[in-house]
Amino acid sequence: MPIHNLPHATALLPQALQHFQRGELDQASVLLQRILDRQPRDFDALHIMGVIHAMRGQPQMAVDCLNKALSVKKNNSFVHFNLARALIEMGKHEEALPHHRKATELAPEHAVAWLNYGKSLFELERISESITAFDRALQIQAGYAEALNNKGLALAELGRIPESIACFRQAIAQQPDLTDAHWNLALQQLKLGNYGAAWIDFEFRWGTEGYSKATWAEQKSGWQGNESSASLLLWGEQGIGDQILYASILPELATLPQKKYVALDKRLIPLFERSMPGFEFVDLATVSDALGFAEQLPLGSLPRLFRPDLASFARAHQPYLQADAGRSAELRLKIARGDRLVCGVSWSSKRQKLGACKSLDLAQMLTPLASSRLHFVDLQYGDTAAERQALQQAHGIEVQHVEEIDNFHDIDGLAALIEACDVVITTSNSTAHLAGALGKTTLLLLPLGKGQFWYWAEIDGHIPWYSSIQAFYQREAGNWQHPLQEIKAALETR
Structure with missing residues (x-):
C-alpha cells in the first residue's frame, strides 16, 4: 500500500497490538512497519517492534528499535527493561547495566527487572552486588524460583556451598520443574561428595544448555x-x-x-x-x-x-588408560635432559564461556616455576609456536615442542608423550583428565569460582576420580600467584 494511502497510524496501532497479544507476530510487524513508514518516531510502534525482534531472536534489531524508542521517551521503565534484556542476549552485560539501573529506578517493584540486573552483575563478576539484586527481587516476590536459583549460583561462586544448596532446594520447592535449579543443586552436592542425592538431579542435565540426545x-x-x-x-x-x-x-x-x-x-x-x-x-x-x-x-x-x-x-581401576609403551619410550629419549625433571605443561582451555577463567598465559605459568633443574615439554593443544617463541626471547625459558605429536588430533600420541614426562602441570582441560586416567603425577591449577568444576573437588583431602592429581587453588579470582607458588614448592621436593 502506498504511504499516502495508509490509514492514520493511530488507527493501526490497536490492530497491531491485538495481533501481538495473540502471538501473531508477522501480522503485528506488518502493521507496525506501516505506522513507522508514516511516523518513524512513533514510540509505541518502535517499542513493540523492538520486543518482536527480541522474541524472534534478533537482539541487535531489537536494540536498534528500543534505542529509537528511548530517543522519543527516555524515562519509560519497560523500554529500559526490554533493552537490557536484548543486550543480555548479545552478551553485552556492561552496556546493559545503565538500563537495568534505570528500569529498577523507574519501577522499583518490578521483580524481573531486579532479577535481570542481578544476572548481569553476576556475569560481570560483581557477585556480592548480584546477590543484593536477587534479594531485592525476592523481597518483592517471595519464593521467586528464578531469583532463588540465581542467588544460589552467586553464593556458590563465593564458595558458600551449603547456602547455595539451600537456595536451589527452595527454588525447586517453589517450582519443581525448574530444570536449572535441579542441575545446579546436583553440581553443588557433587562438590561436597553427596553422590547419592546428586546423581538423581544430575539427570536433569538433559534439559539444560549444551546437552542433547540423538534420536537413537x-x-x-x-x-x-x-x-x-x-x-x-x-x-x-x-x-x-x-x-x-x-x-x-x-x-x-x-x-x-x-x-x-x-x-x-x-x-x-x-x-x-x-x-x-x-x-x-x-x-x-x-x-x-x-x-x-x-x-x-x-x-x-x-x-x-x-x-x-x-x-x-x-x-575404581587406577590408572585405567595405558599409553603405547614403545612410543612412550621413544619419546622419552627425545625429551630427556640428563637428570632434569621433565615437566609436561598445558596452560589453556578452549571451552566456550568458561575457558578464559581456567586459562593463563604460558609466560604467566612458567616464569615463576622456571629452574635449571626443570625441562618443560609442550602438551597444549592448538598452535603454541608464538607463545613458546615469545617466552624464550623474553625470559630464556625453553618449552620443547615435539613436532611428530599433534596434541589435538593424535590423542594416543599425546598419551604417550604424557607418559614420557615425569610430571604434568596443567590447567583444567582435557589434558588434565588424560594425565589423571594414565596415573601420571599431575599438578592441577584451578580457578576460584567459575571454571572450578565439580569433578575436581577434593573429598577427604583427595580428588576421588583421579588419585594421581593434586589440586592447587586460586585464593582470589584471576590471581594465579598463590597456586603457582605452591606448585613451585611441590616441584622442589621432587
Whole structure:
C-alpha cells in the first residue's frame, strides 16, 4: 500500500497490538512497519517492534528499535527493561547495566527487572552486588524460583556451598520443574561428595544448555545396570575430558555377558582399545540403529548406578588408560635432559564461556616455576609456536615442542608423550583428565569460582576420580600467584 494511502497510524496501532497479544507476530510487524513508514518516531510502534525482534531472536534489531524508542521517551521503565534484556542476549552485560539501573529506578517493584540486573552483575563478576539484586527481587516476590536459583549460583561462586544448596532446594520447592535449579543443586552436592542425592538431579542435565540426545538414544530403552542378553551401547557425552572421566567406570563392566559397544570421540578409540578389552569401541559421530544395540546409556549416567557414595570409588581401576609403551619410550629419549625433571605443561582451555577463567598465559605459568633443574615439554593443544617463541626471547625459558605429536588430533600420541614426562602441570582441560586416567603425577591449577568444576573437588583431602592429581587453588579470582607458588614448592621436593 502506498504511504499516502495508509490509514492514520493511530488507527493501526490497536490492530497491531491485538495481533501481538495473540502471538501473531508477522501480522503485528506488518502493521507496525506501516505506522513507522508514516511516523518513524512513533514510540509505541518502535517499542513493540523492538520486543518482536527480541522474541524472534534478533537482539541487535531489537536494540536498534528500543534505542529509537528511548530517543522519543527516555524515562519509560519497560523500554529500559526490554533493552537490557536484548543486550543480555548479545552478551553485552556492561552496556546493559545503565538500563537495568534505570528500569529498577523507574519501577522499583518490578521483580524481573531486579532479577535481570542481578544476572548481569553476576556475569560481570560483581557477585556480592548480584546477590543484593536477587534479594531485592525476592523481597518483592517471595519464593521467586528464578531469583532463588540465581542467588544460589552467586553464593556458590563465593564458595558458600551449603547456602547455595539451600537456595536451589527452595527454588525447586517453589517450582519443581525448574530444570536449572535441579542441575545446579546436583553440581553443588557433587562438590561436597553427596553422590547419592546428586546423581538423581544430575539427570536433569538433559534439559539444560549444551546437552542433547540423538534420536537413537531417545528411542532405545535405558540400561539399568543389569546383566542381560541384550546388546548395550554406552555413549559419550560432552567433550573428550568428560568422556575420559566417566569411562573410569568401564573396567568394572568388562565381565558383563552382553555385547558392549562404547561410542566415543574417534580420537580416543586407539587408546581405549589398548586399555580396555571386553568392549567394542565405535565412533560416536557415526552411531545409528544399524549397530543393532537394544539398550543404551550415556556415560554420564553410569555414576548413578556405580558411584552412589565415596566408598564406591574404592572399586575404581587406577590408572585405567595405558599409553603405547614403545612410543612412550621413544619419546622419552627425545625429551630427556640428563637428570632434569621433565615437566609436561598445558596452560589453556578452549571451552566456550568458561575457558578464559581456567586459562593463563604460558609466560604467566612458567616464569615463576622456571629452574635449571626443570625441562618443560609442550602438551597444549592448538598452535603454541608464538607463545613458546615469545617466552624464550623474553625470559630464556625453553618449552620443547615435539613436532611428530599433534596434541589435538593424535590423542594416543599425546598419551604417550604424557607418559614420557615425569610430571604434568596443567590447567583444567582435557589434558588434565588424560594425565589423571594414565596415573601420571599431575599438578592441577584451578580457578576460584567459575571454571572450578565439580569433578575436581577434593573429598577427604583427595580428588576421588583421579588419585594421581593434586589440586592447587586460586585464593582470589584471576590471581594465579598463590597456586603457582605452591606448585613451585611441590616441584622442589621432587
